[in-house]
């Protein structure tokens with residue numbers, strides 16, 4: 001069995017010491033989870049393994065031999081494949097073309113690409129993965145999950161012995177996650193060593209054999225998963241005991257803030273009606289494609305609607321995002337990277353951007369006021385960075401998400417729509433965000449929360465509205481909601497007992 005060892009890896013960026021001594025080893029035939037809070041150094045570490053970053057100190061050793069990884073191709077040629085948080089794919093090219101787009105050895109005699117040979121190799125790999133995707137489909141037509149699987153397939157076409165996955169299931173549905181897990185296990189049984197980064201602790205217990213915890217750039221320990229429980233793992237990650245229960249929700253007493261009446265967008269949403277009161281959190285549950293994000297986009301005026309009405313405090317919401325913002329709607333979309341974060345700008349300027357009108361004094365950007373505002377949310381969300389002057393592009397993935405959440409909260413909206421608010425966010429910050437949501441609804445904010453994580457929906461909603469196929473399928477009061485009841489509404493078309501159907 002092959003063995004990949006990391007010995008005392010150090011790496012700094014300017015004044016930031018991202019890695020200060022990481023050591024652990026991964027064997028062929030094991031799934032090795034890597035966990036730690038946002039900014040702990042997980043992505044940096046795998047970039048060292050990928051030949052993207054050179055470590056300042058320490059060694060990467062494979063089967064007793066020290067590797068010199070100066071370039072990504074060095075890692076590839078040693079059988080190390082990395083599947084990043086953001087997929088690098090060409091949407092207009094076919095699956096087959098994407099599989100081999102970076103391969104060096106695809107040319108046959110006379111420098112021609114031997115498509116027949118590539119097709120055979122592609123088929124072989126798909127068979128090994130038990131994947132049923134047409135090689136000629138443009139990748140842009142695939143789901144996120146299928147995109148992930150194509151990346152794994154690409155690694156296998158290059159005979160990867162170690163596959164590293166950075167939050168592979170962060171944007172997958174429950175079903176797709178299961179497919180991915182099945183393939184991960186299959187690779188493991190084939191002798192591949194897998195490093196699996198995730199913030200979802202349940203899946204670590206499901207898929208991993210061992211787990212290594214990083215804290216503040218150092219490895220604090222490796223354990224077999226059967227020897228730890230979630231509480232112990234969290235304690236190792238945050239360095240203290242933490243109860244990961246959801247906060248108590250205050251009772252709802254306010255008037256209706258949001259009212260959606262018979263909203264229809266042909267082919268997407270069909271006669272959707274719902275309301276949210278001040279101080280109320282309504283959880284929108286459903287499978288991917290159920291129409292939850294589409295509803296959010298229509299309420300926020302991004303997508304046009306064909307029929308129906310959207311009202312805030314009884315007044316129609318203008319049908320543009322700017323109009324919706326003026327009417328008091330804030331929308332933190334699920335794709336926060338594309339959501340207006342200006343990566344080369346500082347945390348402060350990014351936080352201040354949506355609130356500019358309030359931060360202007362006689363036409364001049366009021367820097368001290370912006371700093372004050374940014375610092376407040378910086379502290380509230382426990383952003384891990386030297387300060388509010390740090391550029392957003394230098395933050396870890398999870399910390400970037402906290403910034404985009406903070407900038408919307410800073411606007412003090414009437415209605416906050418949160419699409420997957422804690423995806424990719426570590427356990428500590430997650431409970432901070434939950435606490436913040438409770439606090440905000442205590443102050444009378446109305447919140448719509450879209451989440452694919454059932455415990456979060458159940459723990460953080462006063463009421464749960466379940467969607468399926470662009471329709472409201474049913475509604476559950478907090479006390480009647482169970483995972484099974486939500487899934488029954490979300491995943492089946494069977495008639496519903498007890499009159500819960502809408």
Ligand SMILES: Nc1ncnc2c1ncn2[C@@H]1O[C@H](COP(=O)(O)OP(=O)(O)OP(=O)(O)O)[C@@H](O)[C@H]1O
Nearest residue numbers: 013018038039040041042043044394395396397398
């Ligand atoms: N190119 C860079 N320049 C400056 N600082 C960086 C750079 N890349 C990472 N860092 C810093 O290094 C630290 C570790 O970041 P890293 O991305 O490895 O965290 P992570 O564990 O992957 O977090 P997350 O769970 O949020 O993805 C962070 O403080 C981050 O801001």
Ligand SMILES: [Mg+2]
Nearest residue numbers: 042043396397
């Ligand atoms: Mg990361």
